[in-house]
Amino acid sequence: MRLMHRVGFGxxxxxxxxxxxxxxxxxxxxxxxxxxxxxKFNQMEKLPEPWPDEHIYDLQTRVKFASDYRKEKERIExxxxxxxxxxxxxxxxxxxxxRIDFYDRLAFVHQAIYGADPVRQRFIHFWINHFTxxxxxxxxxxxxxxxxxxxxxxxxGYFNDLTYEVxxxxxxxxxxxxxxxxxxxxxxAKKNKNKNKQLGLNDNLARELMELHTVSPLAxxxxxxxxxxxxxxxxxxxxxxxxxxxxxxxxxxISDMNDAYFKRRAEPGTKIxxxxxxxxxxxxxxxxxxxxxxxxxxxxxxxxxxxxxxxTDTPDIEDIQYVANSWRxxxxxxxxxxxxxxxxxxxxxxxxxxxxxxxxxxLARVSGGTLFYGWEDVFQGVHTKGESKVRKIMEExxxxxxxxxxxxxxxxxxxxxxxxxxxERRILLSxxxxxxxxxxxxxxxxxxxxxxxxxxxxxxxxxxxKEEKFILLxxxxxxxxxx
Amino acid sequence: xLSRRNFLWSSGASLALSGxxxxxxxxxxxxxxxxxxxxxxxxxxxxxxxxxGDTDLHQMRGELITSAPIAxxxxxxxxxxxxxxxxxxxxxxxxxxxxxxxPYTKRSxxxxxxxxxxxxxxxxxxxxxxxxxALEFAGLPGRALSMDMPLISRGEADVDNYYPASIRGSxxxxxxxxxxxxxxxxxxxxxxxxxxxxxxALKEGPVARDNVSLAKYAxxxxxxxxxxxxxxxxLGEFDTHADQRADNGRHHRQLSKVDDILLGFKTGLKDRWKxxxxxxxxxxxxxxxxxxxxxxxxxxxxxxxxxxxxxxxGAVISQWPGLRKKDLFEERDLQSSIDYRxxxxxxxxxAYGLDHDLIANNIxxxxxxxxxxxxxxx
Numbered sequence: 134m135r136l137m138h139r140v141g142f143g144x145x146x147x148x149x150x151x152x153x154x155x156x157x158x159x160x161x162x163x164x165x166x167x168x169x170x171x172x173k174f175n176q177m178e179k180l181p182e183p184w185p186d187e188h189i190y191d192l193q194t195r196v197k198f199a200s201d202y203r204k205e206k207e208r209i210e211x212x213x214x215x216x217x218x219x220x221x222x223x224x225x226x227x228x229x230x231x232r233i234d235f236y237d238r239l240a241f242v243h244q245a246i247y248g249a250d251p252v253r254q255r256f257i258h259f260w261i262n263h264f265t266x267x268x269x270x271x272x273x274x275x276x277x278x279x280x281x282x283x284x285x286x287x288x289x290g291y292f293n294d295l296t297y298e299v300x301x302x303x304x305x306x307x308x309x310x311x312x313x314x315x316x317x318x319x320x321x322a323k324k325n326k327n328k329n330k331q332l333g334l335n336d337n338l339a340r341e342l343m344e345l346h347t348v349s350p351l352a353x354x355x356x357x358x359x360x361x362x363x364x365x366x367x368x369x370x371x372x373x374x375x376x377x378x379x380x381x382x383x384x385x386x387i388s389d390m391n392d393a394y395f396k397r398r399a400e401p402g403t404k405i406x407x408x409x410x411x412x413x414x415x416x417x418x419x420x421x422x423x424x425x426x427x428x429x430x431x432x433x434x435x436x437x438x439x440x441x442x443x444x445t446d447t448p449d450i451e452d453i454q455y456v457a458n459s460w461r462x463x464x465x466x467x468x469x470x471x472x473x474x475x476x477x478x479x480x481x482x483x484x485x486x487x488x489x490x491x492x493x494x495x496l497a498r499v500s501g502g503t504l505f506y507g508w509e510d511v512f513q514g515v516h517t518k519g520e521s522k523v524r525k526i527m528e529e530x531x532x533x534x535x536x537x538x539x540x541x542x543x544x545x546x547x548x549x550x551x552x553x554x555x556x557e558r559r560i561l562l563s564x565x566x567x568x569x570x571x572x573x574x575x576x577x578x579x580x581x582x583x584x585x586x587x588x589x590x591x592x593x594x595x596x597x598x599k600e601e602k603f604i605l606l607x608x609x610x611x612x613x614x615x616x
Numbered sequence: 617x618l619s620r621r622n623f624l625w626s627s628g629a630s631l632a633l634s635g636x637x638x639x640x641x642x643x644x645x646x647x648x649x650x651x652x653x654x655x656x657x658x659x660x661x662x663x664x665x666x667x668x669g670d671t672d673l674h675q676m677r678g679e680l681i682t683s684a685p686i687a688x689x690x691x692x693x694x695x696x697x698x699x700x701x702x703x704x705x706x707x708x709x710x711x712x713x714x715x716x717x718x719p720y721t722k723r724s725x726x727x728x729x730x731x732x733x734x735x736x737x738x739x740x741x742x743x744x745x746x747x748x749x750a751l752e753f754a755g756l757p758g759r760a761l762s763m764d765m766p767l768i769s770r771g772e773a774d775v776d777n778y779y780p781a782s783i784r785g786s787x788x789x790x791x792x793x794x795x796x797x798x799x800x801x802x803x804x805x806x807x808x809x810x811x812x813x814x815x816x817a818l819k820e821g822p823v824a825r826d827n828v829s830l831a832k833y834a835x836x837x838x839x840x841x842x843x844x845x846x847x848x849x850x851l852g853e854f855d856t857h858a859d860q861r862a863d864n865g866r867h868h869r870q871l872s873k874v875d876d877i878l879l880g881f882k883t884g885l886k887d888r889w890k891x892x893x894x895x896x897x898x899x900x901x902x903x904x905x906x907x908x909x910x911x912x913x914x915x916x917x918x919x920x921x922x923x924x925x926x927x928x929x930g931a932v933i934s935q936w937p938g939l940r941k942k943d944l945f946e947e948r949d950l951q952s953s954i955d956y957r958x959x960x961x962x963x964x965x966x967a968y969g970l971d972h973d974l975i976a977n978n979i980x981x982x983x984x985x986x987x988x989x990x991x992x993x994x
Binding site for chain 1: 656722723724726727765783784786787788789790792793794796797800801802804805808809812852853855857858859906907908911913914946
C-alpha cells in the first residue's frame with residue numbers, strides 16, 4: 134500500500150504523482166489547505182469550490198443556536214393552537230435553522246475528498262477519535278467546532294495545548310458531564326437554596342482525561358487521584374444549551390465560550406494528584422494538563438496508538454521508540470510527532486487494514502466519484518439514487534463520528550473491522566459509487582494513482598465487466614489494506 | 617416503510633443472536649436458551665432494587681430513592697419502571713441477585729466491560745467471551761446474526777455473522793467476484809469473502825424500531841428448534857453521572873427499556889420461555905452516595921436481574937453487606953458478597969447442560985468458582 138494511502142486519502146485525478154511521497158506527505162502537515170467541497174451532487178464539472186462562509190459557525194453562534202433551538206422547540210410543543218402536522222412541520226424547520234450538524238458532517242467528508250491536505254485530515258481524524266465525543270445532551274451542535282477548529286488547528290501545536298483546549302471545550306465538558314460538577318465547598322454549593330438538590334463533584338471527565346486521553350491505566354493512579362482531578366475540573370462549564378445561558382454567562386463574567394470557568398462552582402484550596410500539588414483556581418487545570426501531557430506514560434501510550442493506527446496492528450518496538458523519541462525531543466510538538474509517524478510509515482512493510490470510513494473517502498478521492506450531497510442539496514431535500522447522506526453512509530459503514538458512543542472511540546486495530554458484514558458493505562458501496570457517482574472512466578489511470586501492485590492488476594484483469602473491475606480495485610490490498 | 621438498516625437495531629439497543637446449530641446437526645439439539653442483556657455504563661443496583669429496609673439508604677442517597685417502589689419483601693423494593701419484571705417475580709419466573717459483581721474493582725468502563733464479557737479477570741487478555749466459549753462446549757458454534765459480534769459471544773473458533781446491508785443503488789456481489797477476492801487476499805480476509813459467497817440470500821422482513829419488537833423478534837427466532845441458543849442485547853447509557861433522579865430520570869428510562877425487553881422476549885419465546893434464562897450483565901454498580909448532579913459515579917457492587925421459566929424464581933438472593941461507611945467497598949461503594957460469575961455459570965449449567973467444573977475451569981478459568989446453581993434453580 135502506498136504511503137499516500139497509509140497516511141492520507143490517496144491521489145485525486147487532478148494531482149500529479151510525486152516521486153518524493155514522503156516529502157509531499159510531510160509538506161501537507163505544515164500548511165492547512167482552504168476548506169472546499171462540492172456545491173451539488175449532480176453537477177457536471179466536479180470542481181470543488183471554497184466552502185461557503187455562511188456555513189462555518191463559531192462557538193458563540195453555536196451556543197446561541199443551541200439555546201434558540203431549545204426555546205423554539207418548547208414554544209412549539211406548548212402551543213395550544215397548532216395541529217399535530219403543523220407542529221411537526223415547524224419542528225423540522227426549527228431543526229434545519231438551528232441544528233447545523235448536517236453542514237459539519239458534510240464539510241468533514243468533503244475536505245477529505247476534495248481538500249489539498251488529505252494527510253493533515255487523516256491526523257485530524259485520528260485525534261477526533263482519540264478525544265471522542267458522543268452525541269448526547271445536545272453535544273452535536275458543538276462537535277463540528279471541536280473537530281474542525283479546535284483539533285483541526287490544534288494539530289499545528291503542542292499536545293498539552295491541544296489537550297487543554299479539548300478538555301475545556303463545551304462539547305467535552307457537556308459530553309463527560311463536567312457541566313454538572315460543582316465543588317463540595319464551593320460558593321455555589323454553600324449558597325445552595327434548594328435543599329432537595331445536593332450539589333457536588335462529578336468525576337466522569339477527570340477519569341477519562343486520565344484513562345483515555347493521557348496517561349492511561351499504565352500510570353497506576355488511585356481513585357483518590359481521580360477524585361482530586363475532578364476537584365481541579367469543577368467550575369469548568371455550566372449547562373451550555375440552557376435557554377438562560379446568556380444570563381448565566383454574563384453574571385459569571387464570561388465572554389469567551391471556550392474559557393467558561395465559573396469561579397462560584399470551583400472547589401477552593403490546593404489539590405494533590407499523583408503526588409503533585411496544584412494551586413486553587415483556574416490555572417490548576419492548565420498545570421495539571423501540562424503534567425499529564427508530559428508524562429512518560431502518555432508518551433508511550435500515544436506513540437504506540439499512533440503507530441497502530443498508521444503503521445500496523447502490531448508495530449515494532451523501533452517504530453514506537455522512533456515516534457516517542459521525536460515526542461520527547463520536541464516536547465510533544467505534534468507536527469514533529471506526526472512527521473516521525475510518516476517517516477516510519479514510509480518504511481513499513483507490514484500491512485494495515487484501513488478504517489471503513491477512511492477507505493470510503495479514499496475511494497471517492499482516488500476514483501473521482503461522487504459519494505455525498507453538495508451543500509446546496511442539503512436543504513433542498515434532493516434525493517439521488519445513491520445513498521448520499523453522510524450520516525447514513527457513516528452508519529452503514531459502522532463508523533459515524535456523530536453517533537451516540539462511548540468515550541473510548543473506534544478501535545484503531547484493523548483486526549476489529551474484519552467481518553463478512555463489513556467486507557460486504559465495502560463491495561456494495563463500491564458498486565453504488567460505480568453506478569451513481571460517475572467515477573473516472575480511465576481505469577488504468579486510477580490503477581496508477583492507487584499504486585496497484587502486479588497481483589492487484591492481475592486480479593482486476595480477471596473481471597469481465599467495468600463495474601467488477603472497479604470493485605476489485607476498490608477492495609484490493611492497495612486501497613483497503615490488509616492485516 | 618422502515619429501511620432494513622434498522623433491522624436488529626432499535627432505539628439505543630442492538631441485538632446479536634448466536635449459537636445457530638451447524639447445518640447437518642445429528643445429535644439431539646439442546647432446548648435451553650440464554651439471553652444476556654448487557655447494560656453498558658454501570659447499572660445502579662440500589663436504584664433498581666432499593667434496600668428500603670436499610671436505614672442508611674435514605675441518609676446516603678435520599679434524593680435518588682423512588683417515591684413509589686413496588687414492595688418485594690420487608691427489606692427490598694423494586695423500581696416502578698420494572699413493573700413487568702415485578703409481575704414475573706410475583707409469578708415465580710424471575711429472581712434478583714443483589715450486592716453482586718464480577719471481582720473487578722477498578723471502575724474503568726472499558727476494562728470492566730471487557731472483563732464481564734470475556735470472563736477473564738485480566739482486562740483485554742482474551743479474544744473470546746464466556747458465552748461464546750460456552751456455546752462451543754455445548755457444541756453450538758454456528759452462525760451469528762449481528763453486524764459486530766459483541767465480545768461476550770465470540771468463541772475461540774471462527775463464527776460467521778450476518779446482518780443485511782442497506783446501500784441503495786448497489787448490486788449484491790456475484791460468486792465470481794467474491795471468489796476472485798478470496799483467492800487474492802491473505803488468509804484472514806480471504807475467509808471472510810468465502811463466507812459472503814456462501815451466505816444465503818436472507819428474506820428477512822423489517823423489524824420495528826422499538827425494543828419490544830426487537831426482543832419479540834429475537835424470542836421468536838429462539839423459539840424455533842433450530843433457532844439460536846443465545847441472544848445478547850446491548851443497551852447503553854447507564855452511565856448516569858448526572859440527572860439520574862429518583863423517578864423520571866435517565867436511569868429509570870433505561871430500566872423501563874429493560875422491562876420492555878424482558879416482556880418482549882416472553883411474548884416472542886412462547887413455549888420456549890420455560891427453557892430460557894435471561895440475565896442482565898453490567899460492568900459495575902454506582903456509588904452509594906449521590907454526587908453533585910443528582911447522579912452517581914462509578915462503583916462496585918450492583919444487582920443482577922434474572923427472568924425465564926428455567927428459574928425457581930420469586931426471590932431476592934443476597935447476603936446484604938450493609939450501607940454504613942465501614943460496610944462499603946473503599947468506604948464508597950456497595951460491596952459484592954456474591955461473585956456474579958457464579959450466577960452466569962449457573963445459567964450456563966442449567967440451559968446448556970454443562971458441568972459446573974468444566975464451566976469454572978475452562979470458561980471462567982477459576983477452578984474454585986463457587987457453584988450458585990441451587991440458589992437459582994432448585
